[in-house]
Amino acid sequence: IDFVLEGHQRVCEVLSRADNRAAVAQAVALLSDARQVGIFGIGASGILAEYTARLFSRIGLPAYVMNRTGFSLAEQLIGLQRGDVLIMMGQKSPHREGMTTLREAKRLGIPTILLTQAVDSRFSQEAQVVIDVPRGGDSSRMPLHGTVLVCLEMIVLSVASTTPQKTVKSLKRINDLHRAIGKSGGKRGS
16 A cells, blocks of 8 residues: 555655656647647556547547557557657667657657656657656566556646637537437447
């Protein structure tokens, strides 16, 4: 219990630092002007990427996920386009999937926001914005993914606050569509 609680307390402290606040503000400024958002994460981070894409879509900012490996990732990378912003979750290991994603973003002039605890990594050198997100205690323990989720939700809600009318309009439309689905006899709550 303490490991998880302390990990989340620590991430709140680290995200509150002046350098991280500035990085988050920079990320929000980039995202507020984005055509759409590509979110990269592999493994458990891929699940966070899917959830975050849904959150961005809810606030009216189109988003897509890059969470596969091999040929399947190549198919997802084809969706990157000029005017997009890339959010990447990555750690120390400069794996091929991450490096290829960064190279493609660079080729297209897409700014990259990196969420990592490895602020001196190869990924960090390629990103325009680096947000320090601790993943828990020492490296011998299981990494926490909730800490990354805290940062992702903070970013999404901050972007939503920069365009409140767009956010409200999008949420209203989603609710209207949900009511229409409910009236058509479809499954509720899905």
